[in-house]
Amino acid sequence: MKDIQITGAEILMRALIDEGVETLFGYPGGAIMPVYDALYDYRDRLNHVLVRHEQAATHAAEGYARVSGRTGVCIVTSGPGATNTVTGVADAMVDSTPMVVITGQVGVQMLGTDAFQEIDVVDIMQPICKWAYQIRSAKDVAWAVHRAFYIAGSGRPGPVVLDFAKNAQISKAPYEPGTIDFIRSYVPVPPTEPQSVVQAAELINTAKRPLVLVGQGVELGHAQEELKAFIEKAGLPAGCTLLGLSALPTAHPLHVGMLGMHGSLGSNKKTQECDVLIAVGMRFDDRITGKLETYAKQAKIIHFDIDPSEINKNVRVDVAVLGDCKTTLAAVTELLRENRHEEWRESFRQWDKQEQEVVIEPQIHPTEGPLRMGEVVRRVSELSQHKAVMVTDVGQNQMMAARYFCFTEKRSVVTSGGMGTMGYGLPAAIGATFGAPDRTVCLFLGDGGLQMTIEEFGTIMEQGAPVKIILLNNNYLGNVRQWQEL
Missing domain, CATH: 3.40.50.970 (Thiamin diphosphate (ThDP)-binding fold, Pyr/PP domains)
Known part of the structure; x- marks a missing residue:
């Protein structure tokens, strides 16, 4: 042969x-x-x-x-x-x-x-x-x-x-079949320094106000269970980035919401009050940090990441734990003392209550006026029993979906995070139906992004791709208009 x-x-x-x-x-x-x-x-x-x-x-x-x-x-x-x-x-x-x-x-x-x-x-x-x-x-x-x-x-x-x-x-x-598992000068998983594991555990064990930032690296590293064991043992409140939203179930008692400029009030406020900030598989994107000169200056920072180039790139850290987070999280968890941090966690709930009353409740249960985007997103989430894959385009539709969709299953967020590519949603949803044929795929998109790849309706029809399409049509480019009105 x-x-x-x-x-x-x-x-x-x-x-x-x-x-x-x-x-x-x-x-x-x-x-x-x-x-x-x-x-x-x-x-x-x-x-x-x-x-x-x-x-x-x-x-x-x-x-x-x-x-x-x-x-x-x-x-x-x-x-x-x-x-x-x-x-x-x-x-x-x-x-x-x-x-x-x-x-x-x-x-x-x-x-x-x-x-x-x-x-x-x-x-x-x-x-x-x-x-x-x-x-x-x-x-x-x-x-x-x-x-x-x-x-x-x-x-x-x-x-x-x-x-x-x-x-x-x-x-x-x-044809000579074979596999490649080694390339000289390419180190996909850097070795973990044992001392960094010990130092991270010591900082967390002595923390009074710890906060975990959960990124997509947890999903990419298949470390969802390790993350839960990590935060549950030490009672660590955890906020999620846009791409990390489904790494931790939304209803988990330690989940404190979405991070960043479109995120939850409590998690953003407490970033500036925590004494130990623990980043797991995230890159301190500008949408998370805002002004770097004032970001979490009061905190000791621990950064778990597989990519050495991300360490100290945007934010100076005190302890870098390099390696696959599935392995490194488990290693640090073994050294953690059990803790609850009840008073610290209660301070998040106070901000959550305020945000719920002023922002969230009027958005998902409006008593007057037109249909709200948050209302639509939450209802779709409820109808899917919070088990669907959430695909979005880019714009207000993306942020509303991220804020109001709830997650119970891993690998449930499909959206363009770093590039913010309008037109991403429709074709990405098609791909998701082939990648997870047994799951419901719900696509949220705006009237702007839809028109950038609208030709893919032909692909959906030809393939019979079972995409549930929710068009949030506000007749303008919502994010652009919002910025211009600020």
Whole structure:
């Protein structure tokens, strides 16, 4: 079998199957046509979802990855097909979403001639992905694919781009299956310094007013149970970032709401009063911190993260606990003393009561006036028994959904956090229905973002994708208008 010669396009199909790929999203074109010809022969094992725009292919792959925990895959052609994926690649990079993008490319002999739909994909993509590589020979296909999946899904996840030259698609080589679990100079999970575990535990054990900031890293690291054990043992109140909202059930007694500029009053106020701030799998984004010069200056700060580049990037920390948070949280938990911090937790409830009366209750149970966005979001959440996947677009719809949707299940938030990509919602929801076919997918979007990828209604109809679409139509760009009126 090792000596049997097959085309590079067929090698790609076999490598994808060996990586466990079942669904991919794409749009064909001339420079990727041999791959699509090969895909037809593997249609019983690889489900191809034809989108209406290449940007939608990337967002659908993101939605698939977010809910499934697997690497999303999309395939597009060269030139404008490849450049149309740039926004999605950047979005996946900022939000740490594992994705492999395969772009077509002109044959090697045509490179540098300004051939039809030739573009330097690798140089365009390198600044916004974990790895970009041009496949120039059929014998390199399997190696490149396995390496791509390893890089995309390991450590801090992110997108990888493979630029597939057309001559490599049609020339032949033997397929040599294999896996890659080591790359020299690439350290996906840094070693944990034992002393940092001890120091973190000591700070938490002596804290009077501790506060945990929960980020998406908990979801990416499959550390939801470790997080609960950690906060429950020491009685640690925990607030969640936008992308970390479903890492901890909304109704958990230690959950103190959403963090940041659109977040809960209590968690934001108490960030400035806590004596130990414990960040888990989050990056101190400006939407969380506000003015860095005044952010939590009174607190000792502990930062759990898998990415060393995030340590001290925005906020100086006292203890950095590097490594996979599933492992590091468990290690610190073993050293914690049981505590309740009842008086400290009660101070959150006082702010919660004030916010409930002044802000939340009028939004979800209005007694007069038009229908409120918060009212719609909370009712949808209740009808789904708080078990649905919440997908949003970007704008007021996103923040209202984040504030008023409730979560009981992990991996339930699909939204564009760092890039804030309008048009993300519709294709991401399509991807989510394929990534979690047994779950209800509810999409909240505004009339602005809808029109940016509205063509994907065609994909929904063709695929019969069971997306529950809630259009919050206020006839303007709500966030923009809100900022202009402030």
